Amino acid sequence: MENTNLDFVLRKLYDIRVEIIKESNACSEREELSGKMSYDDIFNAYKNIVKDADEKDVEYCFQQMQNIYLFSYGHDYIFKNKLKADIFGTVPMEKLIYPMLSQDVKKKYSDEFVDLDNPNLKQNLKEISDIVFIYTEVQSLLFFLYNYDFLFPERWEELYKGTSDEIIRILNESGMKIGDFLNELVDYKCDYMIDVFGNISNSSLREKYLKKIEELKNEKKEIIKTFHHIDLPVTYFLNHTIGDFKEMVSQKGDQDDDYRRLNPNK
Secondary structure, three states, X not given: OOOOOHHHHHHHHHHHHHHHHHHHHHHHHHHHOHHHOOHHHHHHHHHHHHHOOOHHHHHHHHHHHHHHHHOOHHHHHHXXXXXXXXXXXXXOOHHHHHHHHHHHHHHHOOHHHHOOOOOOHXXXXXXXXXXXXXXXXXXXXXXXXXXXXXXXXXXHHHHHOOXXXXXXXXXXXXXXXXXXXXXXXXXXXXXXXXXXXOOOOOHHHHHHHHHHHHHHHHHHHHHHOOOOOOOOEOOHHHHOOHHHHHHHHHHOXXXXXXXXXXXXXX
């Protein structure tokens, strides 16, 4: 019989939720984005191309992924279009979300709660599944805020009816800063590239492109360090205005207090 400990159950419920999100994303992207292909369709095609391709074709795929799909110009225009097509319900940034989810679940439950002999097993699984859903909504709001430069547009709560207060509570208690999110976003995007270029059959060519991805990651993270907003909580603009922020920057003696776009994709 399968192991039923809490880690196993949580992983299973999370993976099920992610698969549902992936399927939904693929359908919405095929409808909304040009070419009738989802991001996964495109990246899977690149996996097949680079496997036995010469360096010229590999480089073409690399430039397409970097400059169009993952770090496009126009303030990350293409990736933000993906987020919009997904209605911001894009597959979570697991390295950011899963540790928070796991910690929360383990505060409330133990292995005994998911034991097959537990008379409340069904209800306990539902409760854990509901927490998984909440954390995917936390991710959704983070993508939403990224799209709007971490501002909260009017009526933003309508996308998160019944969960908005809980989402904000989780983000406030997490202590997550804008810089934390942006750095994790760079990792998240580069993981897509690693997944593709790790399929190159030629070992020396594969290592060359994995190194290029690492260099790209470091380059983007250096750019993030130049932003004035990286130490602000991700929920800062829920209760503050751009004017508040500019005043704070001005008081610190920074002459360049123009409101800057919050992404490393210029």
